[in-house]
Amino acid sequence: MSIERVAIIGLGLLGGSIGLAIAKHAPGIVTTGYDADPATREAARKRKLAGTVFDNAAEAVGNADLVILCVPVGAMGFAAEAIRDALPEGAIISDVGSSKQSVSDTLRAALPDQCVIPAHPVAGTEQSGPEAGFPELFEHRWCILTPPAGAPEDAVEKLGAFWTNLGSNVELMDAEHHDLVLAVTSHIPHLIAYTIVGTASDLEDVTRSEVIKYSAGGFRDFTRIAASDPTMWRDVFLSNKDAVLEMLGRFTEDLTALQRAIRRGDGDALHDLFTKTRAIRRSIIEQGQDDARPDFGRSDH
Amino acid sequence: MSIERVAIIGLGLLGGSIGLAIAKHAPGIVTTGYDADPATREAARKRKLAGTVFDNAAEAVGNADLVILCVPVGAMGFAAEAIRDALPEGAIISDVGSSKQSVSDTLRAALPDQCVIPAHPVAGTEQSGPEAGFPELFEHRWCILTPPAGAPEDAVEKLGAFWTNLGSNVELMDAEHHDLVLAVTSHIPHLIAYTIVGTASDLEDVTRSEVIKYSAGGFRDFTRIAASDPTMWRDVFLSNKDAVLEMLGRFTEDLTALQRAIRRGDGDALHDLFTKTRAIRRSIIEQGQDDARPDFGRSDH
Ligand SMILES: NC(=O)c1ccc[n+]([C@@H]2O[C@H](COP(=O)([O-])OP(=O)(O)OC[C@H]3O[C@@H](n4cnc5c(N)ncnc54)[C@H](OP(=O)(O)O)[C@@H]3O)[C@@H](O)[C@H]2O)c1
Ligand SMILES: NC(=O)c1ccc[n+]([C@@H]2O[C@H](COP(=O)([O-])OP(=O)(O)OC[C@H]3O[C@@H](n4cnc5c(N)ncnc54)[C@H](OP(=O)(O)O)[C@@H]3O)[C@@H](O)[C@H]2O)c1
Numbered sequence: 001m002s003i004e005r006v007a008i009i010g011l012g013l014l015g016g017s018i019g020l021a022i023a024k025h026a027p028g029i030v031t032t033g034y035d036a037d038p039a040t041r042e043a044a045r046k047r048k049l050a051g052t053v054f055d056n057a058a059e060a061v062g063n064a065d066l067v068i069l070c071v072p073v074g075a076m077g078f079a080a081e082a083i084r085d086a087l088p089e090g091a092i093i094s095d096v097g098s099s100k101q102s103v104s105d106t107l108r109a110a111l112p113d114q115c116v117i118p119a120h121p122v123a124g125t126e127q128s129g130p131e132a133g134f135p136e137l138f139e140h141r142w143c144i145l146t147p148p149a150g151a152p153e154d155a156v157e158k159l160g161a162f163w164t165n166l167g168s169n170v171e172l173m174d175a176e177h178h179d180l181v182l183a184v185t186s187h188i189p190h191l192i193a194y195t196i197v198g199t200a201s202d203l204e205d206v207t208r209s210e211v212i213k214y215s216a217g218g219f220r221d222f223t224r225i226a227a228s229d230p231t232m233w234r235d236v237f238l239s240n241k242d243a244v245l246e247m248l249g250r251f252t253e254d255l256t257a258l259q260r261a262i263r264r265g266d267g268d269a270l271h272d273l274f275t276k277t278r279a280i281r282r283s284i285i286e287q288g289q290d291d292a293r294p295d296f297g298r299s300d301h
Numbered sequence: 302m303s304i305e306r307v308a309i310i311g312l313g314l315l316g317g318s319i320g321l322a323i324a325k326h327a328p329g330i331v332t333t334g335y336d337a338d339p340a341t342r343e344a345a346r347k348r349k350l351a352g353t354v355f356d357n358a359a360e361a362v363g364n365a366d367l368v369i370l371c372v373p374v375g376a377m378g379f380a381a382e383a384i385r386d387a388l389p390e391g392a393i394i395s396d397v398g399s400s401k402q403s404v405s406d407t408l409r410a411a412l413p414d415q416c417v418i419p420a421h422p423v424a425g426t427e428q429s430g431p432e433a434g435f436p437e438l439f440e441h442r443w444c445i446l447t448p449p450a451g452a453p454e455d456a457v458e459k460l461g462a463f464w465t466n467l468g469s470n471v472e473l474m475d476a477e478h479h480d481l482v483l484a485v486t487s488h489i490p491h492l493i494a495y496t497i498v499g500t501a502s503d504l505e506d507v508t509r510s511e512v513i514k515y516s517a518g519g520f521r522d523f524t525r526i527a528a529s530d531p532t533m534w535r536d537v538f539l540s541n542k543d544a545v546l547e548m549l550g551r552f553t554e555d556l557t558a559l560q561r562a563i564r565r566g567d568g569d570a571l572h573d574l575f576t577k578t579r580a581i582r583r584s585i586i587e588q589g590q591d592d593a594r595p596d597f598g599r600s601d602h
Binding site: 098122123124141142144171180181182184185186187188189190191192193194195196197198199200201202203205206208210211212213214215216217218219220221222223224225226227228230231233234235237238241244245247248250251252254255258259262263265267270271273274275276277278279280281282283284287289290 | 425
């Protein structure tokens, strides 16, 4: 039996997109929703992010066979406690948090009697809140499930089928390995973007207005990433500390080597690295994770 | 008298876009062009990047009142020597190089009797070559002129009017200050993007195929920047060494502070920085240097 009633806790970018994606791709599924913020619940009702938006979490999950927690990673524990006593027997509890080991530990500790299967759809934008979601967010993107040892296979399959239904490619991974991979492909890039935008806005010899005027040279792409939600990202770095620090160490080593090449005027070393990095770009485009067109194919949806 | 005959040396992204922009915005101006690469000249003829594409540089400039060198920064000296003996008296010599102090020195040394006014249109993409240019590249973008002390005012005005005509906003700046500003808004972002993409492709515990699959989390934006032309960027870092190393030092300091905040679990420090960086993004959008729409307004042209 596949999933028929989904409760979405947290109706921001991710939660809202899940609701809209279900309406588009699996209209047979009944959706309920809840958000801690009354204004978000109101906006969610207007945009029909879920079939019914309830004013408390317990009511929203009372009838669900899948509950998805779509709140910042640091709020997962609170969200789990709020629904604990209202969960129907046999319901699958999942989430969309950007780090997985700490979330998995938190959810299993808070809900020891429940079937917990953490997940992470690798899809997002720098926007957040109830107005930000759209039904195509997950199409052609990977969704990583990190079932803990001993998770019931049929539940894992059901959850995988649910995400496939929304247009995602599903992959299983160990939570620890997930956290390392995502540290590289997501967390460190965000950290670096935040840092450089911070550096640029604090200089004495270059004014903020100059930084803004001449941002078209490359900087503006970093500002887009560095405009992402502060709470979400604070929680990601706190919850994935070890992998982030590990990867940051490697990045710093490589940056130091490049710095030395510039200082010494070693043009060949620079040219070699700059040539190598093009290959990765080509593969990303070939595998449909980005688009070479000037609008990155965003006009497709 | 305004500019009537423009010679473009180097018919890649920048040179080609200038030719196409003149045809769109100032069709009265006669354009000639030259590129060192025969295949590029052939492609330039097909795309009509200049009215006439010549097989040698001297012929291309023989009749010009403005010559714009659109070659990599490290090739400016060779390009200047190739045209020296063919330049008409009174012609203005300019360029589009991404660093300005070293280019200014090189051009003035190679062409001591000529009126040299270096320039840098702050507009680009990660593409290069004769197929990459488009006529709208300079619209609503800044073009920075860095006239050396004593440059004739009327020539500076003519060159400014030329760029205004192509849709740019024109600004005058000291070459040294230009190099510092662009180190922040362009050179360091590129250096960092190249580094992180390099780091990610050399890990043992995360495979290249994982990096590619899960790039949608933020990494793919860096790969786009790191797909930029290796020769162009090698030359930029070699020619703007001092400013790049200076700004890299500040970036590294800030990154170290953030690293410490993560290690200590100092969520407030992280949240504060992540909040501050949003303001810069907002200003960039307000001032029309980027677009909040999902396609960044790229569908407009
Ligand atoms: N954004 C991305 O690109 C992306 C991609 C993949 C995964 N994720 C993950 O998805 C999750 C949600 O991110 P998002 O981008 O959707 O953030 P968002 O747009 O800010 O939405 C989160 C929503 O959860 C609400 N909330 C917070 N605590 C709650 C609680 N205890 N109970 C119920 N609702 C609560 C928030 O309300 P308040 O505003 O009142 O706090 C907010 O409306 C995070 O874990 C993030 O790591 C994000
Ligand atoms: N790309 C950007 O985003 C951007 C933005 C602003 C400014 N700029 C500056 O614009 C300049 C050109 O960059 P681009 O992006 O247009 O590069 P591009 O697309 O690679 O074009 C440069 C062209 O110049 C040719 N060339 C090299 N040496 C030459 C010589 N001595 N005489 C004649 N032609 C020669 C190259 O031919 P080969 O291929 O045979 O070498 C190539 O066709 C650089 O100085 C760069 O710093 C670039």
